[in-house]
Amino acid sequence: MKIRNSALVSIALAATAALGLTACGGGTPAGGTSSSASNGAASGGITVYNAQHESLTKEWVDAFTAETGIKVTMRQGSDTELSNQIIQEGQASPADVFLTENSPAMTQVENAGLFADVNKDTLAQVPAEFAPSTGKWTGIAARSTVLVYNKTKLTEDQLPKSMLDLAKPEWKGKWAASPTGADFQAIVSALLELKGESATEEWLKGMKENSKAYKGNSTAMKAVNAGEVDAALIYHYYYYGDQAKTGENSNNVTPYYFKNQDPGAFLSVSGGGVLKSSKNAAAAQEFLKFITGKKGQEVLKNGTSFEYAIGSDVPANDKLVPIKDLQAPKVDAAKLNSEKVTDLMTQAGLL
Amino acid sequence: MTSDLSAPPRAGTTTAGRGSSPRPPFGVSAVSVLAVLIALFSLVPLGYVAYMTVATGWDTAVGLILRPRVGELLLNTLLLMAATIPLCLLLGVAGAWLVERTRLRGHRVWAVLLAAPLAVPAFVNSYAWVSAIPSLGGLGSGILISTLSYFPLVYIPAAATLSRLDPAIEQSAAALGLGAWRTFFRVVLPQLRIALTGGALLVGLHLLAEYGAFAMIRFDTFTTAIMTQYQSTFNGAAGNMLASVLVFFCLLLLLAEVRSRGSARYARIGAGVQAKALRLPLHAYQIAAQIFLLALTALAFGLPLYFVLRWILVSGADVWTASEFLPALVATFSYGLAGAAATTVVAFPMAYLAVRHPGWFSKSLELSNYVTSSMPGIVVALAFVTVSIRMVPGMYQTAGLLVAAYVLLFLPRALVNLRAGLAQAPKELDEAAQALGKPPLLAFIRVTLRLTAPAAAGGAALVFLAIANELTATLLLSPNGTRTLATEFWSKSSEIDYAGAAPYALLMIVLSAPMTYLLFQQSKKVAGQ
Numbered sequence: 001m002k003i004r005n006s007a008l009v010s011i012a013l014a015a016t017a018a019l020g021l022t023a024c025g026g027g028t029p030a031g032g033t034s035s036s037a038s039n040g041a042a043s044g045g046i047t048v049y050n051a052q053h054e055s056l057t058k059e060w061v062d063a064f065t066a067e068t069g070i071k072v073t074m075r076q077g078s079d080t081e082l083s084n085q086i087i088q089e090g091q092a093s094p095a096d097v098f099l100t101e102n103s104p105a106m107t108q109v110e111n112a113g114l115f116a117d118v119n120k121d122t123l124a125q126v127p128a129e130f131a132p133s134t135g136k137w138t139g140i141a142a143r144s145t146v147l148v149y150n151k152t153k154l155t156e157d158q159l160p161k162s163m164l165d166l167a168k169p170e171w172k173g174k175w176a177a178s179p180t181g182a183d184f185q186a187i188v189s190a191l192l193e194l195k196g197e198s199a200t201e202e203w204l205k206g207m208k209e210n211s212k213a214y215k216g217n218s219t220a221m222k223a224v225n226a227g228e229v230d231a232a233l234i235y236h237y238y239y240y241g242d243q244a245k246t247g248e249n250s251n252n253v254t255p256y257y258f259k260n261q262d263p264g265a266f267l268s269v270s271g272g273g274v275l276k277s278s279k280n281a282a283a284a285q286e287f288l289k290f291i292t293g294k295k296g297q298e299v300l301k302n303g304t305s306f307e308y309a310i311g312s313d314v315p316a317n318d319k320l321v322p323i324k325d326l327q328a329p330k331v332d333a334a335k336l337n338s339e340k341v342t343d344l345m346t347q348a349g350l351l
Numbered sequence: 352m353t354s355d356l357s358a359p360p361r362a363g364t365t366t367a368g369r370g371s372s373p374r375p376p377f378g379v380s381a382v383s384v385l386a387v388l389i390a391l392f393s394l395v396p397l398g399y400v401a402y403m404t405v406a407t408g409w410d411t412a413v414g415l416i417l418r419p420r421v422g423e424l425l426l427n428t429l430l431l432m433a434a435t436i437p438l439c440l441l442l443g444v445a446g447a448w449l450v451e452r453t454r455l456r457g458h459r460v461w462a463v464l465l466a467a468p469l470a471v472p473a474f475v476n477s478y479a480w481v482s483a484i485p486s487l488g489g490l491g492s493g494i495l496i497s498t499l500s501y502f503p504l505v506y507i508p509a510a511a512t513l514s515r516l517d518p519a520i521e522q523s524a525a526a527l528g529l530g531a532w533r534t535f536f537r538v539v540l541p542q543l544r545i546a547l548t549g550g551a552l553l554v555g556l557h558l559l560a561e562y563g564a565f566a567m568i569r570f571d572t573f574t575t576a577i578m579t580q581y582q583s584t585f586n587g588a589a590g591n592m593l594a595s596v597l598v599f600f601c602l603l604l605l606l607a608e609v610r611s612r613g614s615a616r617y618a619r620i621g622a623g624v625q626a627k628a629l630r631l632p633l634h635a636y637q638i639a640a641q642i643f644l645l646a647l648t649a650l651a652f653g654l655p656l657y658f659v660l661r662w663i664l665v666s667g668a669d670v671w672t673a674s675e676f677l678p679a680l681v682a683t684f685s686y687g688l689a690g691a692a693a694t695t696v697v698a699f700p701m702a703y704l705a706v707r708h709p710g711w712f713s714k715s716l717e718l719s720n721y722v723t724s725s726m727p728g729i730v731v732a733l734a735f736v737t738v739s740i741r742m743v744p745g746m747y748q749t750a751g752l753l754v755a756a757y758v759l760l761f762l763p764r765a766l767v768n769l770r771a772g773l774a775q776a777p778k779e780l781d782e783a784a785q786a787l788g789k790p791p792l793l794a795f796i797r798v799t800l801r802l803t804a805p806a807a808a809g810g811a812a813l814v815f816l817a818i819a820n821e822l823t824a825t826l827l828l829s830p831n832g833t834r835t836l837a838t839e840f841w842s843k844s845s846e847i848d849y850a851g852a853a854p855y856a857l858l859m860i861v862l863s864a865p866m867t868y869l870l871f872q873q874s875k876k877v878a879g880q
Contacts, residue, residue, distance in 0.1 A: 047831050054842060073832040076842065078582045088737060092744045094831055180579040215566050218847045226485050249847060342583040349420040351579055351589065 045071035046096040046283045049086060051079040051182065052141075052270060056305040057099060063299065064290045070283045079105035079182030080338055087112045091277045096284040099140065099272045099291075102186035103132075104338035106271035110136045116276045122289040126311040130269050132334035137273030139333070140291050141300055142308040144326050145187050145266045147175075147256045148239055149231035150224050159256050163191075163233065163264025164199075167206025176212045176220045176232040179350040182338075183217055183235055183268070188345065189336040190266040194329055197344070204348035213350070218242070222249040231256075235268070237306035240319055244304060259327040267328035270307065383712075386700040390719045393759050397722055399734035400598055403591040415592040420576070424593070428572045428600065431493050432558055438498045439554045440547060442647060443505025448535070449640050451513040454630045456637065461644050462510065466503050466871045468651035470863035472820035472837070473500035474563030475856045478844050479655035481567055482662070493570040499651040500564065501557050505550035507870060508771065512546040513539070515775070518629055531631060545612060545774065549767040552608045552721070556763065559601060560727040563822050563841060573597040574727040578823060581729055594730045601725035605718050659856045666850030675839060680858055683819050683835040686750070687862075690757035691815040694765045695807050697758050702769035707778060720762045728824030731756050735828055753828040760824060761817045765810035772806020773799070809873035812866040819862055836862070 050057045054076055061072045075095070077085065083105035086093050093114075100106055109115055115136040123135055130139030149159065160166055166175055177184050192200045214220040217234040221242070224232045236257075242250040258264035272291060274284040290296050297314035300307055308316045308323055316322060345351045404412055415421075449455050450462040468476075477496050481487050516539065524538045525531075540547075558572075565575050573593050580590030633640055701720060704713035723731065735756050739747045746752045776799050784794035822837045829835070836859045843852035 053846075075831045076838075077826070080584060081582045084584060084587075085736070089740055089747075092740060092747065094748060180582060182582075185583065212569075214569060216845050216847075219845075222485070222847055228486050339584070342580075342587065345583075346415075346420075346580075346589045349418070349423075351420075351576070351583055 044280065044283070045073060046278070046280050046287060047073045047075065047094050048097045048099060048287070049082045049095040050074045050076055051082050051098075051100045051105065053101070053305060056141075056299070056303070056307065059299050059303055059305075060291045060296055063295060064287055067290070067295070068283075068286060070286065072287065080108070080185070080342070083108045083338075086114060086275065090114070093275060093277050095275055096278040096280055097272065097274055097287055098137075099270070100182070101143070101270050102182050102268045102336075103139075103271045103333040104186055104189050104336040104341070105182060106137045106273055107132070107334055107336055108338055109273065109275075110134065110334075114276055115273045116278065116281060118274065119285045119289060122285065122292055125289070125292045130310045130333075133332070134334060137271045138288065138292060139269040139310050140272040140288075140296075141270040141305075142310050142323070143183070143235040143237060143268050143270065144257070144308070144321075144323075144328065145233065145264050145268070146236040146239070147231050147233055147258070147264065148221050148224055148250075148253045149256055150227055150229075150252050151254050152252060153227060153230045156256075159231075161258075162260075162262045163187075163258055164195075164203060164262075166210065166233065167203045169210075172210045173212070174230040175210065176214050176223055176229040177207070178214050178216050178220050178234070179207075179211075179345060180213070181216060184233070185338060185341050185345070186268045186336065187233070187263070187266055189338060189341045190268070190329070190331050191263045192337065192341060192344070193331050193335050194263050197340075201344060201348070204344055204350060208348050208350055218249065221253060225249050225252045227252070233264070236320070240306040240317075241304060244306070244319075257321060257326060259325075261327055261329040263329060265326055265328050266331065267308075267323070267326060269310070269333045271333075382700045382703055386704055386713075386716050389697050389700065390716045392755075393720050393723045393762065395738060396726055396731045396734035396759065397598060397719075399737065400591060400594050400726075400730065403588070404595045407588045407591065411588060412592055412595075415589050416596060421593070421596060424571060424573050424576050425596070427490060427493075427570065428559070430490055431497070431570075431572065432555060432604075434494045435497050435501070435558055436551050436554050438494070439502040439505050440551055442498070442502040443550060444509050444540075444543070444547070446502070446506045446644065446647070447509035447513050448539075449644065451510050452539075452629075452631060453633050453640070454637075455633060455640055455644075461648075463868070463871060464648045464652065465506050465510075465644070466867055467648065467864075468499060469503040469507070469816060469870070470860050470867040471500065471652060471655045472563075472856075472859055472863070473497065473557070473561055474567060474820075474822070474837075474841070474844075475659065475859060476500050476651075476655050477564040477567040478849070478852065478856065479658035482658045482849060483654065488569040490570060492568045493565055493572075496564055496568065497554075497558055497561065501554045502651070504553045504557070505547065508546035508550050508767070509543055512543050512771075516542055521629070545771055548608050548612045549771065552604065553763065553767060555604045556601070556721070556725045559597060559604070559725050562727060562729070563837075567844070573600070574729065577727060578729050581733065590733075594726065597730070598722060598726060601722055604725065605721050609714065609718070655856075656860070659853050659860065662850050662853035663857060666853060671854060675834060676854065676858070679834045679836050679839050679855065680862070682829075682833055683837070683859075683862060686753065686757070686825075686835065687815040687818045689750075689754050690761065690818040691811040693754055694758045694761050694814045695769075695811045698762055698765035698769050698810065699807075701762075702766050702773055705766075705770050706773040717766065720759075720766065723759045724761060724763045728756070728760055728821060729827070731760055732824040732827035735824075748828070748830050750830055750833075753825065753830075756824050756828055757814075757818050757821065760821070761814045764813040764817055765807075768806045768810030768813065769803065772803040772809075775806075776802035805873040809870050812870040812873070815866045816863050816870075819859060819866075 057074060065072055079100045079102055082098065086095055086098060086109055098109060118135055118138050123131060123138060126138050130142065188200065191203065212229050214223055217238045220232040220234055221238050223229050236255060239250050239253060239255045272288050274281060274288055278284045292311040294312045294314060297309040297312045300309040301314050301317050306317055306320065342351060446465045450458050450465065455461060473496065476499060480496055521534055521538050524534045529537065560574055562574050562578050565572055573596060577590050577593045580587055580593060584590060701717055705717050735752055739752055781794055781798045784798050785791055820837055822841055825835055825838055836855045840852050840855035
């Protein structure tokens with residue numbers, strides 16, 4: 001009985017061996033001379049490299065597929081992760097559409113010359129202030145910088161006048177951020193554009209000194225809520241999203257808007273673009289037109305993302321502070337530079 | 352050391368055809384060629400890191416390596432290893448000894464329970480602990496979570512070795528007047544050397560490569576920092592410099608392992624049936640032992656299970672209606688199976704050479720694989736992305752490429768087990784079969800392969816577990832649209848949707864449990880022979 005058992009095991013082993021060898025043969029560079037069924041060229045469908053929140057894009061995709069019958073495959077990643085990946089992939093990229101949370105990663109792909117022009121009727125749906133002058137990509141939503149603070153630890157008069165004050169010694173150990181995220185890096189790139197390199201360097205140095213790093217905006221907000229830290233510099237909708245659910249990560253938290261065209265009042269534009277190398281450009285353009293159109297923007301107004309609708313005259317979700325009241329500084333999205341920002345943040349020891 | 356007939360000829364030997372062995376060992380050359388090919392392939396990621404380092408330029412590289420941030424990461428990583436590896440050894444050996452060598456009540460149940468934490472991915476463990484203590488963070492938490500997650504990597508091989516050690520040696524020691532403690536330290540512990548160094552190496556490699564568990568508790572190591580850099584710049588110079596420091600670290604770890612493994616042989620030869628090991632009475636320590644084991648398993652297995660189930664109850668039935676479960680489960684299961692099978696096959700030539708033909712050649716082959724697998728998934732994946740886009744675009748974002756990455760990443764798990772199994776299969780039996788007229792290949796299959804099968808299955812189970820829980824390489828290399836349990840869990844939990852993440856955590860545990868049990872059973876089976 002025992003013998004038969006181990007004989008069985010060895011047969012099974014030999015079988016898996018044969019199976020594994022063929023699998024392995026395909027995996028070695030030498031075995032790749034004739035490429036197996038190409039993965040990128042899906043017939044009819046499109047592939048979206050998605051750095052937006054997965055749930056938001058999924059709402060868009062489901063509505064789009066329901067309307068047009070075009071199948072959409074998503075690949076999830078972060079802004080700069082995917083932008084750099086697209087650049088590495090070059091002409092071989094399987095991506096048709098690229099969506100981000102913020103604009104610097106869009107600029108990066110644009111500078112690499114990989115975007116096709118966005119269709120005119122899509123651009124017509126988005127006000128000029130939310131799209132780059134080049135027309136190589138378009139804004140699809142927006143998010144406002146906000147300081148969320150713990151009501152039991154700080155009073156309103158203790159709050160900083162400007163985001164720049166957070167670098168001052170009295171804020172040591174009191175605030176949090178998620179420096180690894182594209183969200184935060186977009187804020188820094190706005191600061192860089194508004195105040196210049198040396199002021200940004202100085203501020204980042206103060207940040208390294210003063211702030212606690214969390215992974216992700218929601219985690220930072222959760223820490224503020226739990227009293228681990230007094231305040232956190234994040235985007236507005238994490239607060240509203242949590243309030244709409246159980247509020248368990250934000251009930252002790254209040255959002256504070258810097259306003260006054262402060263760098264901390266920066267309104268970041270989420271971008272969308274179609275790649276030049278797309279094998280299904282028509283469907284890709286169609287998708288971009290859909291999300292900036294009325295139905296797509298209403299997903300922002302009525303859905304659970306709480307990001308700002310910007311196109312097709314769809315107003316923001318009622319729960320949000322209207323865009324015109326945010327007093328955001330004027331920043332040309334096309335000028336935001338992600339590479340310089342990560343360099344500066346690496347130098348400051350934040351990355 | 353006795354002269355090893357099958358060792359490669361010394362440098363002085365001039366004619367390759369006339370080796371030192373009277374009869375050239377079966378298929379060594381074929382096995383060597385295979386092993387060399389595999390080793391070369393496995394060096395692709397290392398080559399990539401080296402290439403990127405050189406391409407960066409000396410001044411920039413030095414500037415990026417010699418900066419305060421690297422110092423912080425260095426200190427974090429060193430302290431983590433210095434505390435966690437000894438703790439894992441202590442807990443693993445103590446558990447194994449209690450279960451295998453004492454009259455512990457319910458030792459059969461404890462034996463399984465101590466292996467069970469292996470079914471809980473470290474990042475699920477982290478998630479549970481953060482649910483219990485939300486302010487958890489930093490080095491202490493890193494040590495806590497990684498110790499609880501990884502001590503079974505020492506416990507399982509230690510228990511298997513303990514249960515199959517020939518008690519005759521211990522009896523002789525006792526007869527010569529050694530007490531129980533001294534017998535343990537002077538006779539038993541040295542014989543656990545392969546199991547312990549192998550286990551410690553696995554723990555060390557896990558610590559170097561772990562991402563999810565540490566990211567969740569805000570503890571930065573080289574790997575979390577590389578992932579951060581990657582997400583900011585994809586393959587920027589700074590990330591690659593961090594990777595090169597990490598590779599250096601790993602080399603040190605491997606050297607330490609080789610030094611402490613030694614070169615003694617552990618196969619038992621001799622006539623008759625091996626005697627059953629004696630169990631020491633625990634007397635007054637029975638209760639202390641029970642409390643110790645209860646506390647350990649409660650913290651390592653009970654707590655994560657409790658919080659996963661609690662989140663599932665909190666969220667109710669709603670989360671289960673989502674349509675993503677089935678595809679994620681199927682994807683995880685298929686990748687696990689394919690990867691485990693491929694890895695075991697690829698590990699065999701290496702293990703064979705390492706055990707039967709030890710020497711600098713087999714050692715360097717083996718080491719090259721360890722170097723790759725010690726690199727975090729992110730580095731290996733990055734190399735694969737870059738190399739495949741440029742050289743074999745047809746492979747880019749295919750399942751084959753992902754499986755190949757899994758093979759490189761998890762080879763040591765199969766290798767450590769296979770090597771231990773082969774070391775226990777006396778080559779004299781193989782030779783005897785040949786002497787009795789079996790052709791070498793048949794003798795090998797009928798004798799050695801069969802004796803090694805349980806160890807191979809154990810190794811395959813370990814690889815399956817690792818793949819089921821793998822996160823970073825899967826994120827980068829998987830075909831578009833593929834989601835696994837691990838990636839789904841990560842995406843939910845990093846948005847602090849703990850309730851939404853819970854079902855994926857439970858499925859990962861459920862999927863891992865039978866593999867953990869198989870692993871445990873196989874180690875017992877080896878012992879039962």
